[in-house]
Amino acid sequence: MNISYLLVNSAGKYPDKTAIISEDKVFSYKEFNARVNCLADAMRQHDLKAGDRVAIMFFNSHQFAEVYFAAIKSGAVATPVNFRFVADEIEYIINHSETDFFFFGKEFEETISSACRTLPAVKHFVCVDAQKDGFAHDYEMFLSYGKADENLVDAKENDPCQIMYTSGTTGKPKGAVITHGNILWNLHNTILGREDRSKEVSLIIGPMYHTAGLNNHFTIQIALGGTCILIKKFEPETVLRYIEEKSVNVISGAPSMFNILLQHPKLDDYNTSSITKCTSGAAILPVEVKKKLLKVFPNSNGVYDVYGCTEASPTITILKGNDSFRKHGSVGRAVNFLQARVVDEDGNSMPADQAGELICKGPNIMQEYYKDSKATKEAIKNGWLYTGDMATVDKEGYFYIVDRKKDMISSGGENIYPREIEEVLFGHPAIADAAVVGIPDAVWGETVKAFVVLKTGMTMSEQEVINYCKKHLASYKKPRAVSFVESIPKNPSGKVLKRLLKEL
Numbered sequence: 001m002n003i004s005y006l007l008v009n010s011a012g013k014y015p016d017k018t019a020i021i022s023e024d025k026v027f028s029y030k031e032f033n034a035r036v037n038c039l040a041d042a043m044r045q046h047d048l049k050a051g052d053r054v055a056i057m058f059f060n061s062h063q064f065a066e067v068y069f070a071a072i073k074s075g076a077v078a079t080p081v082n083f084r085f086v087a088d089e090i091e092y093i094i095n096h097s098e099t100d101f102f103f104f105g106k107e108f109e110e111t112i113s114s115a116c117r118t119l120p121a122v123k124h125f126v127c128v129d130a131q132k133d134g135f136a137h138d139y140e141m142f143l144s145y146g147k148a149d150e151n152l153v154d155a156k157e158n159d160p161c162q163i164m165y166t167s168g169t170t171g172k173p174k175g176a177v178i179t180h181g182n183i184l185w186n187l188h189n190t191i192l193g194r195e196d197r198s199k200e201v202s203l204i205i206g207p208m209y210h211t212a213g214l215n216n217h218f219t220i221q222i223a224l225g226g227t228c229i230l231i232k233k234f235e236p237e238t239v240l241r242y243i244e245e246k247s248v249n250v251i252s253g254a255p256s257m258f259n260i261l262l263q264h265p266k267l268d269d270y271n272t273s274s275i276t277k278c279t280s281g282a283a284i285l286p287v288e289v290k291k292k293l294l295k296v297f298p299n300s301n302g303v304y305d306v307y308g309c310t311e312a313s314p315t316i317t318i319l320k321g322n323d324s325f326r327k328h329g330s331v332g333r334a335v336n337f338l339q340a341r342v343v344d345e346d347g348n349s350m351p352a353d354q355a356g357e358l359i360c361k362g363p364n365i366m367q368e369y370y371k372d373s374k375a376t377k378e379a380i381k382n383g384w385l386y387t388g389d390m391a392t393v394d395k396e397g398y399f400y401i402v403d404r405k406k407d408m409i410s411s412g413g414e415n416i417y418p419r420e421i422e423e424v425l426f427g428h429p430a431i432a433d434a435a436v437v438g439i440p441d442a443v444w445g446e447t448v449k450a451f452v453v454l455k456t457g458m459t460m461s462e463q464e465v466i467n468y469c470k471k472h473l474a475s476y477k478k479p480r481a482v483s484f485v486e487s488i489p490k491n492p493s494g495k496v497l498k499r500l501l502k503e504l
Contacts, residue, residue, distance in 0.1 A: 001157065001180075001184065002072070002154075002155040002156070002157065002159070002161070002180040002184075003069075003072050003155075003161055003180050003183055003184070003219070004069065004072050004073045004152050004153075004155070006187075006219065006222050006223040007029075007032075007033055007036065007069050007073075007222055008033065008150065008152070009223075010029050010222055010223065010224075010225045011029040011030055011032070011033035013225060014029050014199070014225045015028060015029055015030035016028050016029070016030065017029055017199070017225060017227070018227045019031075019032040019222070019227065019228065020032050020062050020065060020227075020228055020230065021227065021228070021229045021230065021246070022060075022061050022062035022065075022230045022232075023061075023232060025062055027062060029225070032062070032065070032066070034148040035062075035066050035143065035148075036066050036069040036070050036073065037070075037073070037146065037147070037148045037149060037150060037151070038143050038144070038145075038146035038147060038148050039066050039067065039070035039142075039143045039146055040069075040070040040071075040073045040074045040146065040151070041145075041146030041147045041148075041149070041151065042142050042143055042144075042145040042146035043070060043071070043074055043076070043101060043146075044074055044151075045145055045146065046101075046123070046124050046142075046145075047123065048074055048076055048100065048101060049075075049076075050074065050075030050076065050153050050155070051075065051076065051077065051160075052076045052077070052100040052101065053076065053077045053079050053097050053098055053099045053100055053101075053163065054067065054071035054076045054077065054078055054079060054099070054100065054101045054102075054103065055079045055080075055081050055093070055094055055097065055099040055101070055102045055103065055104075055122075056068060056071075056078060056079065056080045056081065056103050056104075056209070057080075057081040057083055057090070057102070057103070057104040057105065057108055057112075057209075058083065058103070058104065058105040058128075058208075059083055059105060059107070059207075059232040059233065060204055060205075060207065060208050060213070060230040060231055060232055061105070061230055061232060062230065063103070063105065063128055063139060064080075064208050064230075065208075065218065065228070065230070066143075067103045068080075068208075068214070071101075072155065072161055072180075073151075073152055073153065074153055075153030075154075075155050075159070076100075076101075077160045077161065077162065077163055078161065078162050078163075079093070079097045079099055079162070079163045079165075079175075080162070080164065080165075080208065080209030080210075080214065081093050081094070081104075081165075081209060082165070082207075082209055083105070083107075083108065083207070083209065086111065087111050087112075087114050087115040088115075090111065090112065090115055091115050091118050091119065092172060092173075093165055093173065093175075094115075094119045094121075094122065095118075095119060095120075095121065096172075096175065096370070096371065097163050097165075097175055097370065098121050099119070099121060099122055100121065100122065100123050100124075101122070101123060101124050101126065102119070102122050102124070102125050102126070103126045103127075103139070104125075104126075104127055104128075104136075105127070105128050106127060106128045106129045106130075108127075109127050109130065109131065109134075109136065112125065112127075112136075113134070113135060113136075116135050124137060125137065126138075126139055126142050127139060128140075155180055156180070157179060157180050157181030157184065158179055158180075158181060158367075159179060159180055160177050160178070160179055160367065161178055161179055161180045161182075161183055162176075162177075162178040162183070162211075162214075163175040163176070163177055163178075163370050164176045164178055164209075164210075164211050164214075164310050166310050166311075174369045174370075174372055174375055175369060175370035175371070175372075176310045176311050176366040176369060176370075177366055177367040177368050177369070177370050178211070178313050178366050178367070179366075179367050181363060182313045182363065182364050182365065182366060182367070183215055183219065183313055183364075185313075185337055185362065185363040185364040186215055186216070186312070186313035186314070186315055186364040187215070187219065187220055187223055188336070188337060189315050189335035189336055189337055189338060189362075189364060190215075190216050190220060190306070190315045190318070190335070191220060191223075191224070192335070192336050193304075193306075193315065193317075193318030193320070193332070193335045193336070194277070194279060194304050194306070194318060194320075195277075195304075195320065195321075196220060196224060196250075196277075197224070198224040198225050198226070199224065199225050199226055199227075200221065200224070200226045200227070200249040200250050200277075201226065201227045201229065201246055201247060201248050201249050201250070201274075202217065202221050202226055202227065202228060202229065202248065202249065202250035202251075202252070203229050203231055203239060203242060203243070203248055203250065203251050203252070204217050204218050204221075204228050204229060204230050204231060205217075205231045205234055205239065205251070205252065205253050205257065206252065206253060206254070206494075208230075210310075211308075211310050211313055211314040212252075212281055212282070212306075212308070212314055215313055215314065216252075216281075216306065216308075216314065216315060217252050218230075226250075227246075229242055229246060229248065234253075234257060234260075236260060236261045236264040236267075237264065237266060239251075239261060240261075240264070240266070240267065240269075240270040240272070241270065243270060243271075243272050243274060243275060244270045244271045244272070244274075247274040248274055248275060249274060249275065249276050249277060250275070250276070250277045250278075250279070251275055251277075251278055251279075251297070252278075252279040252280070252281070253280065253281075253494070254280070254281065254282035254283060254490075254494025254495075255280060255282070255283050255284070255285045255286065255289060255494065256283075256433065256488075256490055256494050257494065258280065258285070258289055258293055259289055259432065259433060261296075262289065262292050262293070262296065263432065263455070263456075267296065272296055272297055273297075273298060273299055274299070275297040275299060275300050276299050276300055276301070277300060277301075277304065277321070278293055278294075278297050278300045278302075278303045278304070278321075279303070279304040279305075279306055280303055280304070280305055280306070281305070281306040281307065281308070281494075282494035282495050283494060283495060283496070284305070284329065284331070284401060284419060284423070285303060285305060286422075286423060286426035286427070287325075287328050287329075287423075287426075287427070288426055288427055289426070290303050290324060290325075290328070294324075300321070301321045301322060302320070302321025302322050302323070302324035302325075303321060303324050304318060304319065304320060304321050305318070305319040305324075305330070305331050305332060306318050306319075306331075307331035307332070307399070307401060309385075309387055309389075310366075311365065311366045311379060311385055311387075312338075312360060312362075312364055312365055312366070312385060312387075313364040313365075313366065315335055315338075315364065316331075316334065316335065316338065316340060316358075316360050316387070317331045317332045317333060317334050317335065317340065317399050318331075318332045318333070318335055319331055319332030319333075319398070320332065323398075327398050329400055329423070330394075330398040330399060330400050331399050331400065331401055332398060332399065333396075333397050333398055333399070334360065334397070334399070337362055337363060337364070338360055338361070338362035338364060339360060339361045339362060340358060340359070340360040340361075340393075340399065341358070341359055341360075341384075341393075342354075342355070342356040342357070342358055342359075342391050342392060342393050342399070343356050343357055343359055344356050344357075347359075347381070347384075350392075350393075352392075352393060352394055352395045353392050353393075353394055353395075354392060355390050355391065355392050355402050355415075355417075356390070356391070356392075357386060357387065357388065357389065357390060357391070358387045358389045358390070358391040358399065358401070359384045359385060359386050359387065360384065360385050360387065361383050361384045361385065365380070365383075365385045366380075366385075368380075388404060388406065389401050389402075389403070389404055390402040390403050390404070390408060390417065401419065402417040402419060402420075403417040403418055403419045404498075407437070407438075407498055408438075409436075409437075409438030409446050409447075409448060410438070410445055410446055411438070411441070411444045411445060411446050411447055411448065411476065414476050416438070416448060416476070416477050418435070418436035418437065418438075418448075418498075420473070420477065421436045421448065421450065421469060421473065421477055421478075421479065422434050422435060422436050424468075424469055424472045424473055425450060425452065425465070425468075425469070427472075428460075428465075428468055429455075429458075430454055430455055430458035430459070430460050431452055431453070431454060431455065431458075431460075432453045432454060432455040432456075433452075433453035433487070433488050434450060434451065434452050434453065434488070435450070435451045435488045435496045435498065435501055436448060436449070436450050436451070436479065437449055437451070437498050437501045437502050438502075439481070439502065441480075447480045447481070448477065448478065448479045448480055448481075449479060449480065449481045449482070449483070450465060450469075450479035450481070450482045450483070451482075451483050451484075451485050451488060451501055451504075452465060452482055452483070452484050452485070453484075453485060453486065453487060453488060454484060460484075462481070462482040462484075465479065465482045466478055466479055466480075466482065483504070488501075489501065
């Protein structure tokens with residue numbers, strides 16, 4: 001069985017059900033599958049072979065979905081590209097992955113045109129509404145060459161399906177090779193953990209070049225015969241309008257997205273009662289945000305916190321909705337078909353409630369980093385993936401992410417975890433967003449600095465922030481310095497870019 005089967009199966013069962021809503025375009029499962037087949041056939045006519053790499057650079061759209069499934073129906077390896085990248089970054093990903101076909105949106109034509117001469121391995125460029133006589137095929141014209149007949153390549157579960165490049169917050173991005181089997185096991189784990197149901201209507205807001213957006217939000221809906229509303233760009237009012245007009249059941253996103261949504265002035269003008277499931281990932285959802293979400297989505301049974309990473313396809317643990325407040329701060333238990341532990345520097349399991357590195361092992365763990373055996377050996381030891389996240393686990397098996405291992409602050413011999421301080425800051429009614437980093441200190445080695453975004457119309461002084469933290473934390477944990485900023489820098493998946501904060 002491979003990922004292609006998920007679409008073929010749903011198209012056979014639910015041919016007339018809406019599969020994709022992409023801006024003003026609506027496709028049934030039958031129509032979507034037919035377009036995918038035409039595109040796959042056109043690729044093969046242009047000499048695409050099993051194992052070739054197909055790069056995909058679109059905003060969330062039906063074209064992204066079509067290219068993805070057309071590539072894997074042909075036995076190719078899908079290589080999504082971050083649409084925020086500039087020419088040099090695109091050049092690195094395309095050349096490192098040895099991409100054969102490059103599909104992209106009209107918005108990126110000029111950028112890719114400037115880089116195309118430095119991409120020697122690419123046989124064909126395909127662009128939506130491509131310029132006439134330009135360097136790229138026009139997308140719809142290219143698709144029209146193909147036939148809609150079903151013609152699958154029999155990819156095996158151990159065959160690569162995706163090369164998913166990590167965010168690259170430290171050094172060059174690494175390409176995680178994820179197999180068909182990895183994704184199928186991730187689907188089993190996530191569907192069970194999130195208690196997903198068939199034929200739901202889901203907003204796909206997170207970028208599909210990320211494993212969460214592609215594998216957890218989009219592909220699961222296709223597998224279960226759901227309707228995917230592909231959000232090109234997150235705009236709170238657009239999201240609220242879709243929820244009301246399309247009776248959306250599922251909304252997923254990073255805490256930063258929910259935070260922005262909750263502050264929208266027209267929030268109360270829309271009917272959001274159709275939402276029955278709210279899932280969060282990329283960072284810990286502050287308890288105050290969680291409480292507000294359940295008021296906005298009154299028919300949602302708690303919030304599902306999903307923790308994972310690209311290398312795990314991505315799901316590692318899930319906190320079910322009914323545990324939202326009983327186990328606040330937890331990311332839940334390890335998913336069904338995965339082992340997870342918290343270990344010390346020597347790989348020994350830590351006692352309950354003591355911090356160590358979270359490691360995991362299971363059939364959803366990536367095959368390797370593409371062309372990087374050294375990084376692969378550092379990440380996977382004896383079959384265990386070392387996540388780089390510091391965590392604790394309680395006696396009931398619930399995991400708590402303390403912080404990134406590299407983000408831990410060591411001050412005067414004490415280990416300080418920024419996440420604990422950030423959680424306190426989120427509890428202040430004047431604070432909209434916050435992040436904490438360690439900065440060099442001549443006496444203590446490192447000291448704590450907080451970056452704070454205030455809510456519109458609110459004011460605070462540096463000392464007020466420090467005093468507030470001192471009331472809720474041991475004195476050595478309180479910030480020694482505070483900077484007020486307009487926004488906290490984050491990558492597209494919603495993770496705070498603390499490297500940039502430290503540079504500030």
